[in-house]
Amino acid sequence: MKESYKKTDYKWEIVWKNVIIFTYIHLATIYGIYMACLYAKYWSILWFVALGIAAIIGTTAGSHRLWSHRSYKAKWPMRLILMIFQTIAFQDDIYQWARDHRVHHKFTDTDADPYNARRGFFFSHIGWLLIRKHPDIVIKGATIDCSDLMQDPLVVFQKKWYKYLMPLCAFIIPTLVPWWAWNESLWYSWHFAICRYCINLNITWSVNSVAHIWGTRPYDKSVSSTENIGVSLLAFGEGWHNYHHAFPWDYKTAELGNYKFNLTKTFIDSFAYIGLAYDLKTVSADVVKKRVLRCSEPTDNPTITREGDMASIVESSTSKMTPNILNTDSKILMEKDLQNEESSITTKMIDAENYTQNRSKNYTKIEGWFKTEPKWFNILYLGVLHLYFVYACFTFDFFENLMTTAWLFVTYGLGGVGTTAGPHRLWTHQAYKAKWQLRVILGICYASAGMNNIYEWVRDHRVHHKYTDTDADPHNSNRGFFFSHVGWLMVKKNPDVIRRGRQVDMSDVLADPVAAFNIKYFPILKFMFAFLLPVMLPVYAWNETWYRAFVSQDIIRYVILLNAIWSVNSAAHIWGSKPYDAHINPTENQWVNLFSGGEGLHNYHHVFPWDYKAAELHGSPTTTFINFFAKIGWAYDLKEPSKELVKTVMRKRGDGSHSLWEAVPYPAIINLNISVFLIKNIIRIYLEIQMILEYICFYRQHLSYSVASIVCHRRYQIARTVKADFLNFQSDNSKTKMVPNILSTDSKTLTEKDLQNEESSITTKTIDENNEQNRSENYTRSEGKFKWELKWMNIVYISFFHLCFVYACFTFNFFENLMTTAWIYGMIIIGGFGVTGGVHRFWTHRSYKAKWQLRIILAVCFAAANMNNIFEWVRDHRVHHKYTDTDADPHNSNRGFFFSHVGWLMMKKHPDVIRKGYEIDMSDVLADPIAVFAIKYFMILKFIFAFLLPVMLPVYAWNETWCRAFVSQIFIRSILTLNFTWSVNSVAHIWGSRPFDAHINPTENLFVNCATVGEGSHNYHHVFPWDYKGAEYNSFLTTKLINFFAKIGWAYDLKEPSKELIKIVTMNRGDGSHSLWEAVPYSANKIE
DSSP states (O other): OOOOOOOOOOOOOOOOOHHHHHHHHHHHHHHHHHHHHHHHHHHOOOOHHHHHHHHHHIIIIIHHHIITTOOSEEEEEHHHHHHHHHHHOOOOOOOHHHHHHHHHTTTTTTTTSSOOOGGGGHHHHHGGTTTTOHHHHHHHHHHHHHHHHHHTTTHHHHHHHHHHHHHOOOOIHHHHHHHSSSSOOOOHHHHHHHHHHHHHHHHHHHHHTTTTSSOOOOOOOTTTOOHHHHHHHHTTTBHHHHHHHHHOOOOTTSSSTTTTSSSHHHHHHHHHHOOOOEEOOOOOHHHHHHHHHHOOOSOOOOOSSSSHHHHHHHHHGSOOOOOOHHHHOSSSHHHHHHOOOSSSSEEEEETTTTTOOEEESSOOOOSSSOOOOOOEEEHHHHHHHHHHHHHHHHHOOTOOOOOHHHHHHHHHHHHHHIIIIIIIIIIIIIIEEEEEHHHHHHHHHHHHHTTTOOHHHHHHHHHHHTTTSSSTTTOOGGGGGGHHHHHGGGOOOOHHHHHHHHHHHHHHTTHHHHHHHHTHHHHHHHHHIIIIHHHHHHHHHHHHHHHHIIIIIIIIIIHHHHHHHHHHHHHHHHSSBBBSSTTTSSOHHHHHHHHHTSSSHHHHHHHHHOTTTSSSSSSSSSHHHHHHHTTSEEEEEEOOOOOOHHHHHHHHHHOOOOOSTTTTOOOOHHHHHHHHOOHHHHHHHHHHHHHHHHHHHHHOOOOOOOHHHHHHHHHHHHHHHHHHHHHHHHHHHTTOOOOOGHHHHHHOOOOOOHHHHHHOOOOOOOEOOOOOOOEEEOOOSSOOOOOOBBBBHHHHHHHHHHHHHHHHHHOOOSSSSHHHHHHHHHHHHHHHHIIIIIIIIIIIOOSSSEEEHHHHHHHHHHHHHHHHHHHHHHHHHHHHOOOTTSSSSOOGGGOOOOHTTTGGGSSSSOOHHHHHHHHHOHHHHHHHHHHHHHHTHHHHIIIIIIIIIIHHHHHHHEEEEEEHHIIIIIIIIIIHHHHHHHHTTGGGGGGGSSOOOSSSSBBBBBBHHHTTTTBBHHHHHSSSSOOOSSSSSOOSSHHHHHHHHHHOOOHEEOOOOOOOHHHHHHHHOOOOOOOTTOOOOOOOOOOO
C-alpha cells in the first residue's frame, strides 16, 4: 500500500551529461537502423536480436519480478543468468534498479515516484533521466528496506564490479563478436550495439510512460497504470500494468499469464520446470474477481478470464451445456421440435402455431448517454493496412507468378471456411458436432483468418444474435454501414455490450479442449498461420520474393478476407430482401454470399440460426465443406429445419421475395433504388448475368430498377422453370440423410441371441487347444473423467524429426550412392527383426525360446530400432493384449488413427494404462540377464547401435559423406522404422479383413505385413498371440529368420496352433474373408 505523502517545493536541474549521451544514442540508433536495413549481415541481425531478448528478460524476469518484487525464488544458476542478462541491458545495477522500482510502487504518481506519470509522457518516459532526482525520491528511497538484496551474493558482486561488467557485457563483447566471428564491419557492429541498447531502453521506458497513460484500468481505476497490449507485446508481458500495480507480487504480472504474449512468464515457467525457479507466487481467481467487481471500470474483458477459471469451468461444464439446441441428435427439426427448442443463443424464436416473434430475453437499455471513445491504435492499424491494400492493388502484378495468385485464393478460402464453419456454425450456434480432428482443422483455418480468438468471437456473436441491432449488439447496424462494417472495431464497446457479454454462457466453448488450446495460445497460432507460414511457403516452395509473398498474403488476402466477413455484419443487415422475416434487419444478399462462402443469406440465418447450412439450400462452399466431413464421419448431428417449417414461416412472416413457392409468384423489390445510375443496356446485361446465377444457385437479387416489371417478369419465369426440379431434388435428398447409427463400426447386425452370448468384457480373446475362449481378465473402467495432458517434449521431438524426414525425402539423392541406400534398407530390416523377433514374439509372448547368443543378437537389433527399452515395450504390449482397445490399452485404436499411431506418445498415459501396467507380471523378463543388461544400459546401447554405428559405417566403409550418412540413417531410416512399427497399432487395427475373429478390431493388412516383415497379420496374431510365426503361414522374413536360428539350434520350442484349431476358429468366428476353407463360403453370422 502507498504511504501517506506530503509534497515539497522543488526546482528541477538538467543533467547535461545525460542529455548529450541520450541524444547521441538516439541519433546513432537512427543511423544504425539505416545501416542494418542496407548493409548488415544476417548473422549480425540475429546476434543483436538475441542480445535484445536477453536484455529484456534480464530486466523483466530479473530486476523486476525476482529482485524488486520477490514474486518467485531462483537458484544460483538462474540468478547468474539473469544477472548477466541484466548487465547486458545496462539500466543501472540490480540494487539501484530494484530500490527505485520499490519506491515507484510505494509512492506511485507522487513526487517521490522516480518516473511520476502525472508530470507527462516525456518525463515518465525519458525526462526523469535528464534532470536530477526530486529530493523526495532520495528521502523516501532511503526508507526502503533493501537488506534482502544485499544478502544475495550475486547482487553484491554485480554492484561491486558493475563499472567493469557493464561495458564488457553491454558494448565491448556485443561489438567484437560480429567483427571477429563473421567479419562484420567494426563501425557497423558498434552502431548495431547502440541501436540494440536504445531499443531496449525505450521498451522498458514505455512501461513507465505509455502503460501509465493510455489503456484500460479494470483492476484499479484510482491509479494511472493501465492495461496496454502494445507495451505487453514489446516488453514481454509488462504491459498489463494495472493488474501489476493491483497485485505486484504475482510473478506473471498479468491475470492471464501466457494467454496474450507474456514471454517472461514462459521463461520463468521453463526454469521452474527444470527446478531452478520455485515458490512462484500468484493470485487466486476469487481475489481477482472481487477486485474487478469492486474497483474496475467497464472493459472489454469477459467476467471469466483467468486460466484457473477456465480450467474450473472445463471440469464442471459437462452438466452446464446449453439445452437442446446444443445436444439434440435429430437431423431435421420439425415445427413441434421448434416449439420445445430452448433458444439461449439465438435472437428470436418462432412459435409454430401463432408465429409470434419474441426475443430470448427482454432487452433493457442502460440509463445514461454513451460517449464513444476511439481506439487510436486500431484506427491507425486498420487505416494503414487499408491504405497499403489500395496501393498494393494498383502495383501488384497478379500475373507475374500465377502460383502466388492461386495461393492467395487458397488461403482466402481456408480462412473463410475456418471462420464460417468453425467459430460461427460449430462453436457459436452448435449447428453440428465435430470430432477432434475436424475441430483441429477448423482451429488452424480460423487462426489463418487473423481475427480475434475463438472465445471473443463466439461471445460477441452470441450477444449479436441475442440482442440484434440494439445497443447491446457489438456491431449494431442501426448505427450505420460504417459502424457495423469496421467502425465498431475503432471505438470502445458500448457498456451494454460488455454487460450482456458477461451474461452469455460460454462453458460449452471452454469445455472443448481444442477451443481452449486455441484460445490460450491464439496470438502464437495467429502469427504462425495467418502471417508467417502463408508468406514462407511461396518463398521456399516456388522461389517467390519475400516482398511479393508478404504483400499478397499479409496485405491483399488479409484485407479482402476481413472485409468479406465484416460485410455480413453490414451489407447483409442493410441491403437485400427479407423472404423469411420482414420484421428484422438481416437480409438475403447475393454479393455477400459469394464473398463470404455462404454467409450472405442472413435473413434465413437469423430466423433459423441452428441450421448448419446457414441457408435454405446446399450450394455454399462452407456447407459443402461440412457435408464432406460428415461423409467421412468427422462431422455429425447436422441440424436443419424441415421444409414444411421453412415454408410456413416464410409465408407468415416473409416480405414476399421468395421465388420458389407458388404462394409468392414474384420477388419483392425493396430498399435500394439505383435507376438514376443505370441505363437499359446495363440493366439488360446485368439481367443475363443474374439469370445464370439464379438458374444455377437459386440466388435472389435485391436491387430495384425503374424497369422493375422486366426484372419481376424474368425472375418469375426462372422461378417457375426451376421450382419443380428444386422441390423434387429436396424430396429425394431428404431420403438420403445420414442414419442415426452412422458412427457404428459394425458392418453386421447382431441379434439378441448373439448379444446374450457375447461376453461382456472387451479384452482380446485367446484360443486354447480345446477351442475354449477365455479372456485374460475382465476390465473395469476407472471412475472419473480422464483429462489428457500433452507431452510437449515428445511433440517437439517427433514433429522435428518428421519435418526433417519430409525435407530429406525431397532433397536426398538415393541414386548417388546405392550402397548408402541399401544400408538404409539393411538397417530397417535389422531394427525390424529386433522388434518383431525380439521384444514382440520372444520377450512379450514367449512364443519360442532362445539361447544366449540369439538373445544378444535380438537385444542389439532392438537397440538399433530406436524405441523404448525392453521392459517398457514388453509391459505396454502385454497390457495392450490383455485390455485391447479399452482405456487401459496404451494405443487404443478406438480413439482414432492418429492416437493409435503416434498420438499416444504425445500425451501422458491414461490412469488405467498405468494401473493395469503395475499388475502385469514382468518377472520372466527381469530373470533374463541379457534383457536386464539391455534395460540397464539401454541409453548407451541405443546411442551406439541406433545412431553412432549406422552413421559411421557408410563413412568409413565406402567413403560416404558424414552429412548423407547422418540424414540417411537418423532421419530417413529411423522415421521409416518407427512408422512401420506404429502402423501395426493403427493401420492393422482399423483397415483390413478379419478372417479369424470378426468381433475384435485387429485386422489382416497386407501393406503392414510387407512393411513390418510379418506383423500385419494382426487379426490372426490377436487370436493366437503365442504363435511364433505371428501369422498363419511362415512366409515372412521374421519367421524365416527364427526358423534359421532354430535350424542351428539357437531357437527352440517354437509354438504354433494346430491346423484343425485354426480351421474351427475361422469357421466359427471369422468374417468369411478366409479363402482357403471350403467350409466357409460366406461370412459367419453368429458366435458358436
